[in-house]
Amino acid sequence: MGKTIPVLEIFGPTIQGEGMVIGQKTMFVRTAGCDYSCSWCDSAFTWDGSAKDDIRQLTAEQIWSELKELGHDAFNHVTISGGNPALLKSLVEFIQLLKENEIKVAIETQGSKWQDWLLLIDDLTISPKPPSSGMKTDMEMLDSIIERLMQGERQHHVSLKVVVFDDRDFTYAQEIHNRYPMIPFYVQVGNDDTHTVDDSALIQHLLRKYEWLIDKVVASKDMNSARVLPQLHTLVWGNKRGV
Ligand SMILES: C[S@@+](CC[C@H](N)C(=O)[O-])C[C@H]1O[C@@H](n2cnc3c(N)ncnc32)[C@H](O)[C@@H]1O
Ligand SMILES: Nc1nc2[nH]cc(C(=O)O)c2c(=O)[nH]1
Numbered sequence: 615m616g617k618t619i620p621v622l623e624i625f626g627p628t629i630q631g632e633g634m635v636i637g638q639k640t641m642f643v644r645t646a647g648c649d650y651s652c653s654w655c656d657s658a659f660t661w662d663g664s665a666k667d668d669i670r671q672l673t674a675e676q677i678w679s680e681l682k683e684l685g686h687d688a689f690n691h692v693t694i695s696g697g698n699p700a701l702l703k704s705l706v707e708f709i710q711l712l713k714e715n716e717i718k719v720a721i722e723t724q725g726s727k728w729q730d731w732l733l734l735i736d737d738l739t740i741s742p743k744p745p746s747s748g749m750k751t752d753m754e755m756l757d758s759i760i761e762r763l764m765q766g767e768r769q770h771h772v773s774l775k776v777v778v779f780d781d782r783d784f785t786y787a788q789e790i791h792n793r794y795p796m797i798p799f800y801v802q803v804g805n806d807d808t809h810t811v812d813d814s815a816l817i818q819h820l821l822r823k824y825e826w827l828i829d830k831v832v833a834s835k836d837m838n839s840a841r842v843l844p845q846l847h848t849l850v851w852g853n854k855r856g857v
């Protein structure tokens with residue numbers, strides 16, 4: 615038996631609601647544990663202890679068989695999110711198993727940790743955290759991650775995505791984009807009400823914030839190559855989990 619992976623959620627098929635492959639049909643595997651504690655994290659249950667009894671230690675083969683049970687043959691893409699999946703060296707076996715089965719692999723991570731298996735990922739989203747998160751970006755670490763990916767000629771498999779809640783976050787997003795101009799860059803609307811069940815009020819609110827963010831990008835000479843996106847899954851399903 616191979617090494618195990620701490621898993622909190624396996625779901626799909628759904629669509630990737632964010633970033634570089636938005637709209638892509640995909641399965642999700644959500645790992646437990648994060649080295650950050652963002653003030654507005656929409657997946658805080660992965661690290662705040664509230665779901666600790668739901669964590670399952672699964673092997674690569676066990677995760678793969680659950681994915682097949684859920685998705686049958688109606689998927690060819692798997693997104694691994696968290697928490698921070700880049701904390702887990704043991705993910706390499708699972709990533710290799712997916713590739714053997716001709717499944718494309720995406721990762722969501724914040725750019726705080728390196729793993730050699732990042733070089734194997736088809737759609738790698740690195741999402742450094744802006745000031746509103748309360749986190750401080752280790753720029754040396756981020757530089758070294760981007761550098762290694764460039765050395766590995768992964769530029770067509772990588773993107774940067776910054777979630778923006780306010781003007782300071784937008785300035786941070788511009789700085790990140792200017793620092794790594796060769797990496798496709800996305801700004802994403804921040805959801806500041808991750809607990810409400812009033813979907814229609816949330817959706818109206820998030821669409822207004824999307825318009826605000828579009829206006830900011832349109833007015834910024836530093837953002838001529840940036841793409842502005844909402845969290846599509848939130849516009850469709852609100853704060854529902856497992857979609
Ligand atoms: C839950 S995180 C897990 C992966 C990794 N820890 C990270 O932050 O990139 C997945 C994505 O959701 C984004 N996200 C988290 N909370 C959000 C919120 N309240 N509004 C918009 N995006 C959010 C993160 O920035 C990240 O891009
Ligand atoms: N549909 C959908 N798209 C997503 N993109 C990133 C997600 C995440 O939580 O990492 C996510 C998610 O939870 N659901």
Ligand code: SF4
Pocket residue numbers: 648649650651652655656657658660696697698724743
């Ligand atoms: S880095 Fe990602 S998972 Fe961790 S606290 Fe921040 S948004 Fe949540």
Ligand SMILES: [Mg+2]
Pocket residue numbers: 656657
């Ligand atoms: Mg999410």
